[in-house]
């Protein structure tokens with residue numbers, strides 16, 4: 014029982030009764046006896062501790078979310094995921110998420126026990142990837158290959174994940190928790206509960222700690238400086254200390270006010286810092302200097318030279334962040350045929366092939382798969398981020414992915430843009446698609462149009478993710494989807510330097 | 521509009537009909553609905569726009585096991601079937617668990633033009649009585665979307681259906697002209713216990729090319745099941761070398777686990793001899809006659825393994841396999857052709873079934889078949905006296921007292937029988 018809880022909510026009660034990880038040995042048996050043997054809390058809450066999501070929109074077809082620290086994925090791992098999705102036929106697909114992660118859709122409960130075993134065999138896990146858990150640990154997608162890198166985030170993200178999964182005293186947090194590590198001057202991470210930003214102290218490179226970032230239907234906050242600097246090796250233990258404070262102090266009576274920022278509000282920043290330091294058995298130094306994140310995230314698509322002479326990364330656009338089995342198997346093949354067998358996932362829901370030698374670039378560009386996953390999809394599609402939307406999410410007010418694709422493709426045909434423009438699409442105020450971070454943000458809404466309520470998008474403008482971060486501000490409470498292309502076209506012309514192509518008709 | 525019950529706060533109701541609907545719904549979600557069914561009136565309001573999300577909230581709140589759940593489903597299904605899609609999706613909180621009353625409601629609504637929506641939900645309900653209905657709807661010629669929906673229903677309730685008719689249907693559908701249906705059938709065959717049992721019966725050359733490619737991918741990902749070989753044990757518990765060498769070769773060539781469990785008179789249904797993660801396993805009784813072990817112990821051994829969580833499939837005892845009987849007949853015929861007069865000797869049997877089998881064997885093989893219970897070589901020699909030009913052939917798979925007494929080779933040491941058995945076991949899915 015926590016200091017703030019007066020009574021346990023239904024979710025808290027379910028978590029207190031039993032940890033979802035205990036369901037692991039029962040999976041095979043459940044498959045043969047059927048998922049109706051699970052009680053409702055097992056089905057809709059506890060299975061998420063194993064990364065298994067019951068999907069009310071498709072009862073009987075489950076989703077599995079993995080953990081991919083720093084978004085690093087090996088081709089043989091992707092090949093296994095491709096095979097898993099392939100076995101689900103027309104129901105199977107995979108989403109790339111805004112946390113550099115993958116979730117597989119269309120699986121039957123019968124698939125789970127063998128899948129979890131197979132994942133382990135190739136060094137993957139889905140444990141604690143959903144619900145009130147520390148989510149996938151993100152890092153810089155160019156870690157280890159970036160000519161402008163400050164620090165390689167891969168070992169740090171790995172170490173934080175290992176520490177988090179090994180700690181059994183934080184497997185029942187009050188709410189989800191996002192951790193990210195920055196490795197370059199374009200690491201925008203302030204939407205995380207706990208962000209480690211590269212920073213120098215006395216000439217030594219380490220991390221400035223920022224805390225409390227999150228977006229929700231009720232409140233949107235960027236993370237604030239905690240006033241501490243850490244050496245890289247301290248990150249795992251420090252993350253655990255923060256999680257333990259969150260575990261002890263988070264609000265378990267009201268899930269709407271359970272995220273870390275509410276704990277910081279209640280304890281005060283100094284009180285929160287003190288509480289963390291009491292639980293941290295390491296060195297943390299007071300710090301009021303600047304961190305080294307000073308610019309907007311770079312465009313990652315296309316061909317770019319790596320730090321390693323003669324090698325390149327090739328960023329490929331995955332339309333809507335959605336993959337099918339054939340596409341996944343194809344990408345795995347490209348990674349081994351042309352690159353070093355490794356892929357990176359970006360927070361923009363795209364894929365990077367890495368370690369491609371210069372003399373292989375031409376052949377790679379001639380691959381038919383690059384028609385589907387283009388290195389140069391255009392200035393709007395390249396920087397579009399979208400949540401799941403109504404296809405799979407019961408909260409959605411609009412179908413985000415298909416709306417985004419249709420509208421942006423149309424705009425690209427009509428407009429010439431001098432530079433990419435980041436659009437973030439989210440189906441409802443929960444803002445999984447982080448609409449507040451978009452140069453243009455679109456959020457599902459309803460509007461009255463010609464006397465009827467129709468699907469619409471709230472328009473936000475001005476989200477900045479560079480040296481002077483800012484949340485986008487609301488420009489319009491609800492533009493009917495029908496009118497959205499025209500409204501965006503005008504906005505792009507007026508404020509983003511777009512020019513109408515001669516002869517292009519209306520979108 | 522005023523709600524008849526008066527239980528709905530007017531401001532909130534107005535908000536639900538306006539642009540702040542999402543926030544109003546969140547407020548309702550947090551506060552809960554006291555009398556959820558009273559809200560149906562708001563849903564019926566054509567001006568309200570209070571459709572899917574509110575219905576979902578009502579479905580989340582109503583007692584799923586009470587009469588209100590059936591009322592809600594009936595309310596949705598009372599509309600023309602063209603309007604079912606969104607409301608039915610909103611009702612899934614109710615339909616996540618097997619509830620016979622709701623399954624009956626879904627069943628009753630079939631045939632009104634919305635079957636493609638209803639059949640997957642009915643499958644999710646996993647009511648055993650719906651197996652035949654879903655199988656029939658997937659098989660019967662009809663609109664493609666309805667046949668696919670029936671197959672999806674079978675997928676969603678997969679482990680609830682009897683495997684044999686399901687396998688038969690899937691083998692049939694794999695050849696269907698609708699490639700989506702055929703592909704789905706191949707994927708589901710791959711999920712049945714002993715997937716190769718079904719997959720190996722399909723001939724890729726007769727399938728649509730994309731389905732054949734899918735079949736090849738599914739087969740490539742499968743290895744044969746583990747094997748449990750049951751055989752006679754010997755005093756001291758030592759396995760004859762010819763048996764252990766068979767086990768070693770099988771394990772090497774099949775690539776899975778091969779467990780040898782020896783039965784003695786004393787410990788007929790011994791507990792599983794193998795440890796490790798349970799996995800599908802095929803029980804092969806390496807007995808040549810239907811004695812006590814075949815009639816009683818095999819079933820007990822199977823039950824013990826299943827009890828430990830091993831999905832187990834039982835094969836008939838080796839002596840009843842047609843290929844084995846043919847090989848035996850051939851070997852005896854060759855002996856006769858050489859001028860010998862073979863006599864099959866086996867250990868004593870009890871029970872009418874065993875005697876009938878012995879008689880049938882004599883008829884089929886055309887040689888006499890006798891039980892021998894002598895304990896030593898002298899006894900065997902004495903037994904042989906008085907038999908007309910007899911060539912005793914011990915009906916024994918591996919070395920035992922009989923083969924030792926007669927100084928004869930057990931069948932497993934004869935190349936013909938060993939390679940036949942090996943070949944048959946290697947072919948098992």
Ligand code: SF4
Nearest residue numbers: 400406409440441445
């Ligand atoms: S933002 Fe809303 S609609 Fe989109 S995935 Fe999150 S909850 Fe669903």
